[in-house]
Amino acid sequence: MTARAKPRLGVFKFSSCDGCQLSLLDCELELLAVTDAVEIAYFLEATRKDMKGPFDVVLVEGSITTPHEAELIRQIRKSTKALITIGACATSGGIQALRNFKDVNGFLEIVYARPDYIETLDTSTPIAEHVQVDFELRGCPINKYQLLEVLNALLNGRKPNIPNFAECVECKQKGTVCVMVAKGMPCLGPVTQAGCGNLCPSVHRGCFGCFGPMETPNTDALAKRLLTELGQDKASVMRSFRNFNANAPAFREESLKHE
């Protein structure tokens, strides 16, 4: 083993479901290699040790939905060298960003007995709208191999192999038959970033867009195809673009066209 100082890693959670942080625990065998390579200084899902910063690298899951979170993320940014956001919530605002399309007070009145106890922001927004982010790792949830790749690249001082092209490339590289062409199923793959490992198309389902817009998303062309040859109605097309990554600009603009 080379004597390499162990970087201090912190894992923080904002508004989210915990699924992305759990991907790190889900690394099982590889997790031992991770703990060999980094010092886990803050990760409440894994350890009660609550060490303070500064950190070398911080993974952030979740979106900013309250004034408290907006303040906390600023403190975290100050205490770390590298800040990596993980998952659809942290990179686009998550499913909770559906509130961005409506008046949040309406939801408060339906959900809570005493809405006046709740302090919340009008919108759910990605971390990068609040502080500078060094790398955004997409997915709902993230892919554990991609997470390992990002940590690996950081430790070894190289660029992570995380492509930004369309999910379709994963289909073709894996030999998956296109569900849109061969089965007439709607699929967001052509406008969605690759990285999930081809989960849905390889089990004969259209892509749901968990990894958010790809690098050059032509959502208009896809929506036109869905509305014509694939026989979808406006409401379904709107819902296709408005889910886990509803607030990602390309998907947001497309869904608004079909309201």
Place this chain on the structure above:
Amino acid sequence: MANSQAVIDRKDLDALFTLLTEEGYQVIGPRAEDGAILYAPVSGPDDLPRGMGDEEEGGHYRLSNRNDAQLFGHTKAVQGLKAHLYPARQKLWSAEKAGHGFRVVKDSSPQPRYAFIGVRACELAAMVIQDKVFEGGPYTDKGYAERRKNSFIAVVTCNHAGNACFCASQKTGPDVSEGFDLKLAEILDGSRHVFLAEAGSEKGRAVLERLPKQVAEEGDKNAAAAQIDAAAKGQKRAMIAGVADLLAANLESPHWEDVAKRCMSCGNCTMVCPTCFCSTVEDTTDLSGLKAERSRKWDSCFSIDYSYIHGGSVRNTGASRYRQWMTHKLSHWVKQFGHSGCVGCGRCIIWCPVGIDITAEAKAIGKGA
């Protein structure tokens, strides 16, 4: 030299699979899987898509039932031979840290020996083009060259064309005159089901010699010729003549912007095109940094990284990316390799999720649209 022809009965076709397997080949043939015809391992004629046809259009594909006993009544598979001979990901070498430097560990695993059964004219033509790319220049791709040298190619000629086929206008099919080991034409006439067979190489002759067979009659030869004729005449699409010069003269055509409105830069066309050869190199390390590996992966000119050079990407618009794909395939390729890079298989038309049609786009540019 005219090769001698023979007739193999359908019930003796098993012998071909057995023989190739005995010779140490992994036999790859068409199979109906996941709603499409795919090249996959086959152990005998029973694995072939008996009575299956394929329906194809721009962005549309369905398997259909032919209600007959033909084993090769479909047209081409989703991918040509590319996915086997030039796999989507290939390990090139690995390295281990040694002192202050590193030691390269060559990948010496033996390359597979494939026998392909059911190869179409367009697929063979595409393979010959990739041979030129990977073996024709000063640097040979050793993995490809070895897989090619190891392979056995049994062509089956088409008895009809798919709706997206345009090999006749590209002069790459539907007949095949060279480059194969064995050429078969499937003849089904009432209860008579035979294959007219012809060897095209020493390897092929050695195999054909050992198969149970009868003398080929004029009737079978005529039937096979009529099938090829029907496959050529039945083609609904064609590439316009003089397309190489046309595209070269229209690099600033407003039509590129028109395609860009419809094209999603998803890369499907490049991935299914049997001649597309672009790759990228990916380096990975283990967490400790003591081991590294270099792999080659399929790349596509539709990705932003593809044209990334110092300072940024060169092709930032959909129009420039589609133009790159189409002009390379149909125009620059001629300068680079001496012939077109398109064999007219129609795969890019079928598997484009929005059905963009390279023959129609060429026509539109011709009209100055």
